[in-house]
Amino acid sequence: MQYFQQEIETMSKAEKRALQSERLVNIVKYAYENQTPYRAKMDAIKLKPSDIKSIDDIYKLPFTVKQDLRDAYPFGMMARPKSDLVHLHASSATTGKLTVAGYTQKDIDVWAECAARCLVMAGADKNSVVHVSYGYGLFTGGLGMHYAGEKLGAVVVPASAGNTQKQIQLLVDFEADIICCTPSYIIYLAEEIEKMGLKIGKDIKLKGGVFGAEAWSEGMREDIEKRLNIRACDIYGLSEIAGPGVACDCQFKTGMHFQDDHYYPEIVDVDTLEPLGYDKSGELVITTLTKEGMPLIRYRTRDIASLNDDPCPCGRTSVKLNKITGRSDDMLIIRGVNVFPSQIESVLLKNENIQPHYHINVDRVNNLDTMEIVVELSPHIALDEVAHVEEIRKKLSADMASALSVSAKITLVSPGTVARSEGKAKRITDNRKLK
Amino acid sequence: MIKQIAVFLENREGRVSECCKVLKDAGINLRSMSIADTKDFGILRIITDDNELALSALKTAGFLSSLVELVAIEVPDKSGALADLLIALYEGSVNIEYMYSFAGANGHAQIGFKTTSPEKAVALLEQCGAKLI
The missing domain is CATH 3.30.2130.10 (VC0802-like)
Known part of the structure; x- marks a missing residue:
């Protein structure tokens, strides 16, 4: 199976543009009429829905930020009464109020269609067994991929997160060929599968997977593909827009195909908010073109990435999202220098003496920021001399300093001692906030 | 060894x-x-x-x-016995990364050491008449 919805996925650029224009005009009118916050935002800059005539006018529209959603908690942003909604999801916010998204049945159907396109990119078809190890709940990962599998007509195994030994048993017994989870969890699963001595291809019959909800690097992808002999696709989504399925990459990995018939992406400069062209890195901004329950206009995702419009050999014509390089939320400012966890990860992946499991501890000592990176040694190395360990540490320390432009203390620990997460990995402890 | x-x-x-x-x-x-x-x-x-x-x-x-693997020897229970062996290794340019002592099954002192040139170390110790383990 090559496509889930060939007609849409391979639509010509001109047709797509016309479809986006028509949908933008409608959604702006709909938002203005049904969402008080949008009416207020547009009235404030004297912008009328009729001023938006095509997708080229999108730059005239005001942005939406996460705080707008918090201010509207819980139902102030909904365009429909509760009686029309069928689902509520909420972001896994660690600070402040949750952000809520309401979905109508049509919204769920569109989301499932988009996510089903992604499963097909990972190699699934209606005969597949799709094992979903994302958490089920307010988090959109579990239910999103669940609906996608159903929409595709595959067999869905709603394993949810946790209980790794049982998950592996299910993978073996039900012969799943497709898996959906976070990238850090699939690496953990691969480790456990290796420990149990199970044979890849014989006991574990996985062919592909979609992995998301965390930023991960190309090196991690290669590691996953090699260990499990699968196609590892990066899937993007966020609960405010829709869960996983907003974008996903195919076997050619030219960037994640953005489902731009429903979700229109832009990249803007982080400081000036001016729109940037293709291949330029900035904040990803998304407009939902067809959502009924809670349309969002130019929503600032806080994810840092770039878009590309290069043709993809798979035949899909959508704009593509390059790997998320960071999240403005996750960005640490250490002694005035911006540091993204993804930069740290890429240094770790290049070093074969260690494993890409790490934790960052940030503190302030004598008014100076300190950063410690706790990282696991690889179980495959032999160490009997202090000097060997010191060499590994010094090399990492030097590579880290040159990649981050700020020094970090490297602490090496035994394999398996950095806490593994079964949902989103929590890799940073910032003790500066407590003082 | x-x-x-x-x-x-x-x-x-x-x-x-x-x-x-x-x-x-x-x-x-x-x-x-x-x-x-x-x-x-x-x-x-x-x-x-x-x-x-x-x-x-x-x-x-x-x-x-x-x-x-460590090179290990039994050291005679007399003053200067270890020093003589180590001097021989030093003069033969055998570099010792680390070493430590322990008691053998018969109660005699033994030492084990890691070296980058174990074969040379063994040959030199044999020349000195050391009891290799």
């Missing part, structure tokens, strides 16, 4: 006892122990009555451990 197990231990409370408990549960008897320690981590070097079993028990329990 004898075999030793080297175990990486991060500096954390109870880490040495966790390691010893793994060996106890596997029914392993320790014959010697030495720790090289720094502020952040240590390397525990042990010789046991069943190194293969000890290594597999430690690996299963998640300890980063490996088997290393």
